[in-house]
Amino acid sequence: MTADLAQTFSCYVSFIALLTIVGIYCILATYNLVRALIGIEILVKAATLFIILAGYLTNNLALAQAIVITLIVIEVVLMVVAGGLILWIFRHNETIDTRKLNNLKG
Amino acid sequence: MSALLILVPIIGIIIINLPLGKFLQRLAPYFAATLFILQIGLSLVPSLPFWHTGTNLLEPFFMFSVWVDQLSFVMFLSIGLVELCSLLVGLHFLQDQPRFNFINLLLITFIGMNAMVLSADLFSLYIFLEVVAVASFILIAIKKDVLALEGAFKYFLLSAVASVMLLLSLALILLFAGSTAYPAVASALLGNSGNTLAKFAVGLFICGLLIKSGVVPFHAWVPDAYTAAPSYVSILLAGIITKIAGVYALIRLVISVFGFNPALQNSLMLLGLISIFVGALAAIPQTNFKRMLAYSSISQIGYIILGLGCGSPLAIAGAIFHFFNHATFKALLFTNAAAVEEQTGTSEMENLSGLGAKMPITGTTSVIALLSTAGIPPLSGFWSKFIIIWALWGAQQYFYAAAALLASLLTLAYFLNMQRKLFFGKLQNGLENIKEAKPLISFVAVLLAAIIIAVGLLFPLVLNRYILPANPTVIAVSNLTGISHTGELK
Amino acid sequence: MCPKITIDFILLLATLLVALWSVMTIRLLRGIIGLALTSIMVTIIMFRLNAPLAAVFELSVCAGLISVIFITTVSFTQRVSMERLVERRKERISKFWELPIILILAAIILWQIKWPLNFPLPPLTLNSTGLIPASVQTVLWNVRHLDLLGQIIILLAGAFGVAILFKENKS
Numbered sequence: 001m002t003a004d005l006a007q008t009f010s011c012y013v014s015f016i017a018l019l020t021i022v023g024i025y026c027i028l029a030t031y032n033l034v035r036a037l038i039g040i041e042i043l044v045k046a047a048t049l050f051i052i053l054a055g056y057l058t059n060n061l062a063l064a065q066a067i068v069i070t071l072i073v074i075e076v077v078l079m080v081v082a083g084g085l086i087l088w089i090f091r092h093n094e095t096i097d098t099r100k101l102n103n104l105k106g
Numbered sequence: 107m108s109a110l111l112i113l114v115p116i117i118g119i120i121i122i123n124l125p126l127g128k129f130l131q132r133l134a135p136y137f138a139a140t141l142f143i144l145q146i147g148l149s150l151v152p153s154l155p156f157w158h159t160g161t162n163l164l165e166p167f168f169m170f171s172v173w174v175d176q177l178s179f180v181m182f183l184s185i186g187l188v189e190l191c192s193l194l195v196g197l198h199f200l201q202d203q204p205r206f207n208f209i210n211l212l213l214i215t216f217i218g219m220n221a222m223v224l225s226a227d228l229f230s231l232y233i234f235l236e237v238v239a240v241a242s243f244i245l246i247a248i249k250k251d252v253l254a255l256e257g258a259f260k261y262f263l264l265s266a267v268a269s270v271m272l273l274l275s276l277a278l279i280l281l282f283a284g285s286t287a288y289p290a291v292a293s294a295l296l297g298n299s300g301n302t303l304a305k306f307a308v309g310l311f312i313c314g315l316l317i318k319s320g321v322v323p324f325h326a327w328v329p330d331a332y333t334a335a336p337s338y339v340s341i342l343l344a345g346i347i348t349k350i351a352g353v354y355a356l357i358r359l360v361i362s363v364f365g366f367n368p369a370l371q372n373s374l375m376l377l378g379l380i381s382i383f384v385g386a387l388a389a390i391p392q393t394n395f396k397r398m399l400a401y402s403s404i405s406q407i408g409y410i411i412l413g414l415g416c417g418s419p420l421a422i423a424g425a426i427f428h429f430f431n432h433a434t435f436k437a438l439l440f441t442n443a444a445a446v447e448e449q450t451g452t453s454e455m456e457n458l459s460g461l462g463a464k465m466p467i468t469g470t471t472s473v474i475a476l477l478s479t480a481g482i483p484p485l486s487g488f489w490s491k492f493i494i495i496w497a498l499w500g501a502q503q504y505f506y507a508a509a510a511l512l513a514s515l516l517t518l519a520y521f522l523n524m525q526r527k528l529f530f531g532k533l534q535n536g537l538e539n540i541k542e543a544k545p546l547i548s549f550v551a552v553l554l555a556a557i558i559i560a561v562g563l564l565f566p567l568v569l570n571r572y573i574l575p576a577n578p579t580v581i582a583v584s585n586l587t588g589i590s591h592t593g594e595l596k
Numbered sequence: 597m598c599p600k601i602t603i604d605f606i607l608l609l610a611t612l613l614v615a616l617w618s619v620m621t622i623r624l625l626r627g628i629i630g631l632a633l634t635s636i637m638v639t640i641i642m643f644r645l646n647a648p649l650a651a652v653f654e655l656s657v658c659a660g661l662i663s664v665i666f667i668t669t670v671s672f673t674q675r676v677s678m679e680r681l682v683e684r685r686k687e688r689i690s691k692f693w694e695l696p697i698i699l700i701l702a703a704i705i706l707w708q709i710k711w712p713l714n715f716p717l718p719p720l721t722l723n724s725t726g727l728i729p730a731s732v733q734t735v736l737w738n739v740r741h742l743d744l745l746g747q748i749i750i751l752l753a754g755a756f757g758v759a760i761l762f763k764e765n766k767s
Contacts, residue, residue: 006713007600014706015608018699019615020274025695026619027263034670035619038627040266041662042615045638047273048654054280056645058717062735063285065650066743067229069736071273072657073747074236077754078266079662081243083669084761085259090673092252112745119752170742207760214753221749225742233746237753244757284718294718302712 005057012053019046033086037079044075107156108174111182111220115141119213134209138193141216145186149179173226173288180426181223181354184433187557188345189216191437191550195444196338198546208248208338214241215342219350228279228286228363232272235318235351239265242347246335257334261327264317268324271314278307292363299367308364312356319352321411322381325404332400333453337444340396344403345437349429353410357425366417374415375506381408382513390520395453396443398524399436402479405517406432412510413494418501424493427569431478431486431561438475438554442468445547455528464541467548469530471555476525478558480518486561489569604644611637616699620692624674628666635659649732 019042026039048068055064118141122134148156157174189212196208218237225231246258280286282304283294298304317324332340360366385405392398406428413425445468447453478487491514498507542548561568614637618630635658642651730739
């Protein structure tokens with residue numbers, strides 16, 4: 001790999017890694033279920049950015065973009081289903097605070 | 107023609123969902139049952155022309171490359187069998203609209219798992235992994251009670267984290283290989299095997315798959331999801347979904363794409379062993395029958411990972427055999443849990459004892475299943491565990507072999523004790539009025555028990571015809587073997 | 597050692613900061629708006645990386661559709677009175693202050709890493725006539741049929757999910 005491509009790679013990868021850390025921290029440290037979904041979204045954005053970067057570096061943007069488009073479709077369906085689950089959890093418990101949802105033990 | 111395994115169910119789902127009147131809804135169970143039985147039949151005869159001809163008729167519309175080898179036949183058989191059992195038990199419990207929803211979701215998991223087994227491409231594997239995951243979240247929460255929703259959400263969170271790990275690793279692999287097809291990735295990783303980034307990518311991918319399999323230390327979602335789901339969904343979840351989504355993907359990728367190296371093998375064996383012990387030990391103090399079964403599942407999957415990590419052809423054959431066995435006896439145990447739950451209204455074992463007198467079929471079949479889990483000859487479970495331990499000994503992994511044997515004895519002692527208390531103790535007060543399980547559930551239980559006994563007794567036949575050939579050739583460098591039946595391999 | 601300050605660097609930094617704000621802000625709705633802004637920044641970065649189709653998709657779906665889904669979910673599930681808002685404010689500030697520190701430490705570590713990039717890039721993939729690289733449309737519609745089937749199935753699964761999960765129980 002040439003030097004300036006390597007430079008691009010290291011610049012982008014560092015930020016992608018930092019975004020991943022933000023996302024994981026968000027999921028771990030929140031008590032609110034919707035904020036956990038925001039964390040997952042940030043993680044998936046980091047992953048899409050990484051896929052596009054890999055496509056750019058190997059000059060294979062066609063495959064990378066096709067993958068990203070499919071990925072976005074999958075992500076939307078996941079978010080919709082998760083939203084439905086949260087809605088029903090709220091209807092049962094009147095709260096989406098994980099400290100107050102301790103029906104399942106362990 | 108194996109692409110039909112995906113295309114026919116898709117067309118089927120679209121047809122039964124057309125708004126053409128109620129008769130289509132009544133037709134749905136028969137259609138689904140026919141599909142599953144057809145798949146079981148087809149996968150028992152690997153020499154049929156069905157598997158060997160290409161999809162010439164469909165060329166203009168659907169041209170994708172599929173990958174079918176001996177491993178796939180065992181997988182298709184397991185998928186068909188467990189889906190059939192789940193369908194029959196679910197039909198008993200549900201009517202009308204919920205039943206129709208259940209059948210639709212069942213068909214979607216069927217398509218997803220078949221496509222996972224058929225796919226020859228890392229990204230297609232991922233897509234159908236997500237299809238199966240989405241369908242299983244909805245299935246767990248299908249009754250919308252509180253416990254099920256929370257279990258489904260916990261499963262969702264961990265599954266999403268695993269998916270992101272898979273994607274990040276996919277991006278790195280794209281950087282090395284320029285494509286996501288198995289042959290291209292395998293040769294690229296082979297060529298770059300010293301590179302730290304390549305090793306990191308492989309490790310990350312495997313971690314993601316381990317989370318999906320429920321291997322320790324990523325097993326946190328397993329007990330909650332299996333316990334909270336309705337029993338007919340637990341049959342599906344424990345019996346086949348977790349295993350195809352996680353364990354099959356691991357087996358296929360480690361053998362055909364990533365290749366073996368000592369670091370990977372050792373870590374897989376270690377994690378497998380830890381799972382065996384954690385699962386077995388955590389199952390002991392449980393008071394809920396289904397929760398105990400969930401921890402027992404973690405333990406059995408540990409055996410499969412242990413066999414995979416060992417790497418010798420015999421060990422991998424043992425792992426695949428144990429895969430099939432676990433599908434049968436876990437499905438049977440959850441079927442019995444469904445029967446007990448329906449008759450007595452509870453799964454807490456303290457309130458249930460002496461059921462054997464009132465529910466002879468359920469009692470006998472669950473004895474058979476538990477003995478098979480613990481590894482008693484001549485049932486099938488004994489043979490698969492024996493092969494794994496024997497292969498470990500032969501590969502000079504004496505510590506692992508001895509530890510696996512010890513865990514087996516531990517499980518045996520505990521299960522026998524539990525079985526005695528639950529089914530053969532004195533009848534609890536308040537349980538005098540229960541009757542045997544209804545015919546449909548009993549039929550499923552007897553069928554599965556018959557399979558367990560038959561596979562155990564006919565073991566030499568099974569071994570030579572199905573299990574030994576099912577081992578795709580294992581070599582330390584990732585060459586590729588396998589019969590690929592394709593339209594066109596791009 | 598200082599990284600080269602190019603426009604890409606500024607865009608990436610902006611993305612990171614918006615994501616950080618989205619996570620650390622107290623009110624959930626602001627977090628969702630932050631998520632939409634992150635999507636917009638990612639779109640701009642993708643345009644700069646010559647990936648226009650993916651960028652447009654990301655913009656329309658993630659910055660649009662997913663924000664709508666989140667805001668709908670939040671509007672159905674929030675009933676917070678003023679006192680609880682104040683007490684949540686206190687614990688939020690004490691909870692998330694670790695994140696920027698972790699990020700700065702991680703950034704320092706990451707800048708020191710020498711990425712092992714001495715491998716050959718994979719060969720160019722060409723289309724069937726062997727002349728020019730295949731376009732996104734060719735790849736998506738002609739080559740990857742299995743992925744298309746997968747998308748259809750997952751949309752079907754999503755439709756079932758909505759039909760089942762968003763329905764009131766008739767009790």
